[in-house]
Amino acid sequence: MGFSDLKPYHLFYIKAGNKTACIASxxxxxxxCGIFDVLTHDDFRKQGYASNIMRYLLYYAKNHGAKYISLxxxxxxxxxxxxxxGFQELGxxxxxxxxxxxxx
Numbered sequence: 479m480g481f482s483d484l485k486p487y488h489l490f491y492i493k494a495g496n497k498t499a500c501i502a503s504x505x506x507x508x509x510x511c512g513i514f515d516v517l518t519h520d521d522f523r524k525q526g527y528a529s530n531i532m533r534y535l536l537y538y539a540k541n542h543g544a545k546y547i548s549l550x551x552x553x554x555x556x557x558x559x560x561x562x563x564g565f566q567e568l569g570x571x572x573x574x575x576x577x578x579x580x581x582x
Contacts, residue, residue, distance in 0.1 A: 490535060492527050500527035502535055511544035516556065529559050536563065 486506040492499045499522035505512045518528045551557045
């Protein structure tokens with residue numbers, strides 16, 4: 479697992495061979511930590527990468543002073559993972575994703 483320390487923003491990733499399988503980020507502000515951008519490459523979905531990175535993010539955040547941890551989910555799969563880790567649903571919102579072959 480890799481890590482980039484761009485305080486207060488932290489980027490984490492898991493590599494599988496020479497490919498990045500999953501990425502996620504934390505943003506710290508005092509005792510509050512937000513989890514953002516948990517993404518798994520299509521080739522590595524349903525293999526536990528998102529769950530593994532989430533467990534590590536929770537461990538890391540708690541051990542670096544976070545008393546409150548928040549996140550948002552953009553898929554049913556994400557909601558399932560987050561609930562299994564102990565997060566509680568507070569509400570709903572609409573999420574949009576750009577999917578057009580190539581990112582410019």
